[in-house]
Amino acid sequence: MADMITRCPGCSVAFRASPAHLQAANGLVRCGACLNVFNAREHELRDEQNANTQQHTHTENDLLIHDSMDPETLGQAPLPETEETEET
Numbered sequence: 001m002a003d004m005i006t007r008c009p010g011c012s013v014a015f016r017a018s019p020a021h022l023q024a025a026n027g028l029v030r031c032g033a034c035l036n037v038f039n040a041r042e043h044e045l046r047d048e049q050n051a052n053t054q055q056h057t058h059t060e061n062d063l064l065i066h067d068s069m070d071p072e073t074l075g076q077a078p079l080p081e082t083e084e085t086e087e088t
Helices: 019-024 047-056
Strands: 004-007 014-017 028-030 037-039
Touching: 014 019
Parallel strands: none
Antiparallel strands: 004 014, 028 037
């Protein structure tokens, strides 16, 4: 099966991803440009769309695959860690 091209819904950057990587992560990917997590299969570009995005398509090395992501917590930013300082 050929690589698919998907577009990040957060920043509209297109990426190429292999079926093996998508299967390993249940389709979930993190955009290498804006770090948005999304289901690549839901945002797959079709052939007519691919013709317009070939020059803007990144390789799968730009796409971070995460197989340990919890879909329940996607989109929830962690609380920032605060550093305690002692005032005198």
